[in-house]
Amino acid sequence: MELSGKIIAVLEKRVGVAKATGNPWAVQSYVLETHDQYPRKMCFDVFGEDKITQFAIQAGEEVTVSFDIDAREYQGRWYNSIRAWKVDRVQPEPQVAAPIPPEVPFPASDPFAQGGGGSTDDLPF
Numbered sequence: 001m002e003l004s005g006k007i008i009a010v011l012e013k014r015v016g017v018a019k020a021t022g023n024p025w026a027v028q029s030y031v032l033e034t035h036d037q038y039p040r041k042m043c044f045d046v047f048g049e050d051k052i053t054q055f056a057i058q059a060g061e062e063v064t065v066s067f068d069i070d071a072r073e074y075q076g077r078w079y080n081s082i083r084a085w086k087v088d089r090v091q092p093e094p095q096v097a098a099p100i101p102p103e104v105p106f107p108a109s110d111p112f113a114q115g116g117g118g119s120t121d122d123l124p125f
Contacts, residue, residue: 003042004064004090005034007057011043028052030084032065044082055087062090 009031017024026049034040044067046052057063066086071078 001069002064002066003032003034005032005039005042005062007031007059007061007063008033008041010057010059013052024049026052030057032063042082044084046084046087051084055084057087064088064090 007030011029011031013026013028015024015026025047027045027047029043029045032042032044034042042065044065046055046057064087065084066088067082067084070081070083072081073079
């Protein structure tokens with residue numbers, strides 16, 4: 001599955017050592033908010049120090065996250081896991097600035113022009 005949005009939170013990295021193998025592990029969680037009419041939030045994990053370093057996700061970035069969803073049972077309760085396997089930066093679309101219209105000078109006969117001809121007590125109509 002895939003979801004795009006802005007990273008609004010980077011949670012603290014958790015590290016440990018696997019009891020069965022004795023190998024170290026690391027996992028970091030991030031919160032992504034979509035840009036839908038009704039924005040949704042998704043908390044996902046990146047597992048492994050190599051992936052955390054490779055993705056180098058920062059708060060405020062626009063990303064597209066490819067992820068897997070899985071559930072597991074622990075002591076009679078079920079827990080969902082959303083684990084990212086690919087993160088792509090979304091390139092912002094270049095915003096084209098509106099051209100600034102050239103300044104048009106007032107004609108000298110215009111009574112409203114600053115310092116223009118005509119007295120200030122004359123009415124234009």
